[in-house]
Amino acid sequence: xxxxxxxxxxxxxxxxxxxxxxxxxxxxxxxxxxxxxxxxxxxxxxxxxxxxxxxxxxxxxxxxxxxxxxxxxxxxxxxxxxxxxxxxxxxxxxxxxxxxxxxxxxxxxxxxxxxxxxxxxxxxxxxxxxxxxxxxxxxxxxxxxxxxxxxxxxxxxxxxxxxxxxxxxxxxxxxxxxxxxxxxxxxxxxxxxxxxxxxxxxxxxxxxxxxxxxxxxxxxxxxxxxxxxxxxxxxxxxxxxxxxxxxxxxxxxxxxxxxxxxxxxxxxxxxxxxxxxxxxxxxxxxxxxxxxxxxxxxxxxxxxxxxxxxxxxxxxxxxxxxxxxxxxxxxxxx
Amino acid sequence: xxxxxxxxxxxxxxxxxxxxxxxxxxxxxxxxxxxxxxxxxxxxxxxxxxxxxxxxxxxxxxxxxxxxxxxxxxxxxxxxxxxxxxxxxxxxxxxxxxxxxxxxxxxxxxxxxxxxxxxxxxxxxxxxxxxxxxxxxxxxxxxxxxxxxxxxxxxxxxxxxxxxxxxxxxxxxxxxxxxxxxxxxxxxxxxxxxxxxxxxxxxxxxxxxxxxxxxxxxxxxxxxxxxxxxxxxxxxxxxxxxxxxxxxxxxxxxxxxxxxxxxxxxxxxxxxxxxxxxxxxxxxxxxxxxxxxxxxxxxxxxxxxxxxxxxxxxxxxxxxxxxxxxxxxxxxxxxxxxxxxxxxxxxxxxxxxxxxxxxxxxxxxxxxxxxxxxxxxxxxxxxxxxxxxxxxxxxxxxxxxxxxxxxxxxxxxxxxxxxxxxxxxxxxxxxxxxxxxxxxxxxxxxxxxxxxxxx
Numbered sequence: 145x146x147x148x149x150x151x152x153x154x155x156x157x158x159x160x161x162x163x164x165x166x167x168x169x170x171x172x173x174x175x176x177x178x179x180x181x182x183x184x185x186x187x188x189x190x191x192x193x194x195x196x197x198x199x200x201x202x203x204x205x206x207x208x209x210x211x212x213x214x215x216x217x218x219x220x221x222x223x224x225x226x227x228x229x230x231x232x233x234x235x236x237x238x239x240x241x242x243x244x245x246x247x248x249x250x251x252x253x254x255x256x257x258x259x260x261x262x263x264x265x266x267x268x269x270x271x272x273x274x275x276x277x278x279x280x281x282x283x284x285x286x287x288x289x290x291x292x293x294x295x296x297x298x299x300x301x302x303x304x305x306x307x308x309x310x311x312x313x314x315x316x317x318x319x320x321x322x323x324x325x326x327x328x329x330x331x332x333x334x335x336x337x338x339x340x341x342x343x344x345x346x347x348x349x350x351x352x353x354x355x356x357x358x359x360x361x362x363x364x365x366x367x368x369x370x371x372x373x374x375x376x377x378x379x380x381x382x383x384x385x386x387x388x389x390x391x392x393x394x395x396x397x398x399x400x401x402x403x404x405x406x407x408x409x410x411x412x413x414x415x416x417x418x419x420x421x422x423x424x425x426x427x428x429x430x431x432x433x434x435x436x437x438x439x440x441x442x443x444x445x446x447x448x449x450x451x452x453x454x455x456x457x458x459x460x461x462x463x464x465x466x467x468x469x470x471x472x473x474x475x476x477x478x
Numbered sequence: 479x480x481x482x483x484x485x486x487x488x489x490x491x492x493x494x495x496x497x498x499x500x501x502x503x504x505x506x507x508x509x510x511x512x513x514x515x516x517x518x519x520x521x522x523x524x525x526x527x528x529x530x531x532x533x534x535x536x537x538x539x540x541x542x543x544x545x546x547x548x549x550x551x552x553x554x555x556x557x558x559x560x561x562x563x564x565x566x567x568x569x570x571x572x573x574x575x576x577x578x579x580x581x582x583x584x585x586x587x588x589x590x591x592x593x594x595x596x597x598x599x600x601x602x603x604x605x606x607x608x609x610x611x612x613x614x615x616x617x618x619x620x621x622x623x624x625x626x627x628x629x630x631x632x633x634x635x636x637x638x639x640x641x642x643x644x645x646x647x648x649x650x651x652x653x654x655x656x657x658x659x660x661x662x663x664x665x666x667x668x669x670x671x672x673x674x675x676x677x678x679x680x681x682x683x684x685x686x687x688x689x690x691x692x693x694x695x696x697x698x699x700x701x702x703x704x705x706x707x708x709x710x711x712x713x714x715x716x717x718x719x720x721x722x723x724x725x726x727x728x729x730x731x732x733x734x735x736x737x738x739x740x741x742x743x744x745x746x747x748x749x750x751x752x753x754x755x756x757x758x759x760x761x762x763x764x765x766x767x768x769x770x771x772x773x774x775x776x777x778x779x780x781x782x783x784x785x786x787x788x789x790x791x792x793x794x795x796x797x798x799x800x801x802x803x804x805x806x807x808x809x810x811x812x813x814x815x816x817x818x819x820x821x822x823x824x825x826x827x828x829x830x831x832x833x834x835x836x837x838x839x840x841x842x843x844x845x846x847x848x849x850x851x852x853x854x855x856x857x858x859x860x861x862x863x864x865x866x867x868x869x870x871x872x873x874x875x876x877x878x879x880x881x882x883x884x885x886x887x888x889x890x891x892x893x894x895x896x897x898x899x900x901x902x903x904x905x906x907x908x909x910x911x912x913x914x915x916x917x918x919x920x921x922x923x924x925x926x927x928x929x930x931x932x933x
Binding site (some may be wrong): 180181183184186187188189192193194199217219248249250251252253254258259260261262267268269270271272275277278279280281282283285286289308309312313315316319397402403405406407411418472473474475476 | 484485486487488489490492510511513521522523524525526527529548549632658663664666668669670671672673674675676677678679680681682699700703704708709710711712713714715716717719748749751772773
């Protein structure tokens with residue numbers, strides 16, 4: 145968490161120190177370049193199956209990540225690469241899982257949608273829309289059961305908001321005052337169905353109201369706004385006041401998955417978002433205004449490109465899992 | 479350095495496509511995310527976006543070209559400051575397929591699944607003194623013992639705490655362990671099951687009580703997709719030590735939605751263990767083992783058995799291994815294989831057969847998955863006949879699996895085709911007389927054995 149005020153105060157967010165802004169810029173750029181590379185490897189046939197990219201939504205996970213501490217848990221859907229990188233999982237291990245290699249986090253047995261890290265308290269990576277909401281509520285339950293002040297961050301899309309178990313979870317979390325932050329990443333489209341066509345509730349941030357769940361609607365393209373809201377939510381949960389709901393208004397630039405031609409929206413809509421609302425460019429402009437020099441960005445870019453290139457190289461050279469892996473990890477040997 | 483733009487795969491199954499249109503042509507600057515070209519696949523027209531910034535040096539494939547294989551070079555992208563001469567260098571030196579070919583090898587032959595190796599010690603051990611207790615008491619005692627033993631164990635479900643259990647199985651537990659560890663939930667199976675699985679992924683050890691197993695269907699996604707598969711999908715990092723328990727099978731006069739056996743459903747799933755106790759000793763020993771097991775375990779109880787008394791070891795350490803069957807009655811002419819309440823039916827049938835001079839061996843499976851095929855096969859090799867007895871439906875049921883085991887592993891010892899006695903293949907009727915007609919009874923088993931001996 146950032147304590148130091150800086151010159152870059154904004155009306156809609158708290159000041160972030162130059163160091164925090166640099167870290168946020170670097171993390172967002174890492175997610176973006178990583179995802180672009182994943183898209184490229186998918187195109188080369190090195191990544192198979194489903195692959196859902198996070199490009200456009202980087203400010204959400206990075207802004208929340210700024211407020212997480214050791215022991216906090218996170219869980220999300222299948223659009224999970226960004227969450228993993230921000231949780232501190234290595235780009236090498238994530239990319240090698242995408243290519244189905246032995247160096248991947250699940251040794252090639254999970255793939256893009258199913259990755260976990262016990263060490264980094266990242267609980268997946270779930271392919272069933274909405275399942276992570278009940279599971280994430282359980283992570284918060286475990287925090288409370290153990291008497292810690294750790295919180296559970298539960299990411300899901302506006303599409304998942306139509307699942308019944310989301311509201312069963314809200315009820316349970318509110319009843320038990322669980323330290324659970326529900327983050328709706330509203331990127332406007334659940335696969336090809338726009339929010340207008342999918343939800344009778346026009347303001348998702350109010351979806352927890354019947355259970356008295358505190359909430360905020362947030363500009364998810366603005367890292368300052370995300371950071372401020374996350375700070376409030378985390379403090380609320382750590383204080384034992386119960387769950388908090390954040391609706392992040394964000395946007396994905398790419399299709400739902402790699403094989404989505406995205407004909408349900410106008411190209412111009414995507415271009416307009418990229419041109420005017422891009423989270424990385426928005427932060428960069430703010431940093432420049434605060435006096436951070438252009439060379440800083442070049443250095444970060446070079447650094448990030450090298451990390452991603454290294455991850456891609458590793459993901460292509462790491463061997464495929466041994467055939468013996470087929471029969472391991474089905475049951476824990478008692 | 480100049481880089482190659484390759485024909486991308488735009489779906490999991492795409493191997494080639496048509497380059498419909500170039501959106502950018504040689505000399506044009508592009509930045510990451512710009513659309514360079516449109517490609518038609520058999521499913522859709524897709525846009526190819528630039529991954530890097532640069533200038534298109536050259537396009538190598540004409541518009542309209544069909545059947546372009548994935549990974550064919552379609553254009554060259556020049557980096558900042560490079561001129562067109564870099565195009566030739568890069569196209570000559572680079573092998574576009576380098577690094578892109580992934581050897582597809584045939585997976586290892588799973589072969590015949592071997593019987594699980596489990597410690598026989600507890601199963602064969604003489605636990606000494608017993609006392610007569612009901613199955614209900616045995617289940618409660620098992621939970622109480624494990625709640626005392628391990629702080630990470632908790633019980634959660636509808637009416638388990640203040641109400642003392644819808645079937646009084648959790649009687650007294652709230653008083654002893656408090657509301658932190660004996661937790662009432664709203665009527666929200668999908669929600670509380672998902673929550674319990676999430677807690678288990680962190681290492682806690684929930685016992686999830688379904689008021690009846692019928693309601694587990696509301697939560698079946700979490701049992702199968704979240705609990706059973708996470709260990710595998712996480713490469714062994716994240717196990718799920720959880721118990722799902724509740725009464726299974728037909729009760730009495732509760733109709734179709736509350737009278738069905740889920741043994742076959744759950745036994746189908748790799749990553750789950752499934753046990754089905756019959757006696758009080760089974761109930762106590764298997765439930766304790768289930769709670770200690772680091773994997774998700776389904777415990778299929780039976781409402782009608784809850785009130786029945788059986789001798790149960792009083793030893794405080796009494797526990798049974800999962801994966802071992804028990805021979806309840808030894809015999810030489812036919813093997814009857816049953817689980818849960820049908821063990822009683824099989825024993826009654828064996829008594830009737832004895833009156834006719836037929837010696838039946840009765841196996842109480844105790845565990846459905848893993849299945850103790852070793853005990854089944856050894857028995858069949860002795861008796862040369864096998865009849866499975868289950869309350870569930872015949873199609874793809876446990877009986878089908880047991881008969882297959884006998885055929886695959888003891889075919890030459892069989893003197894008659896294996897036979898199944900099952901519940902009738904219909905939704906359970908309400909009317910008392912019809913319900914009675916739908917469930918297996920000892921006479922059905924006797925008939926099946928007689929037929930085997932006659933043929």
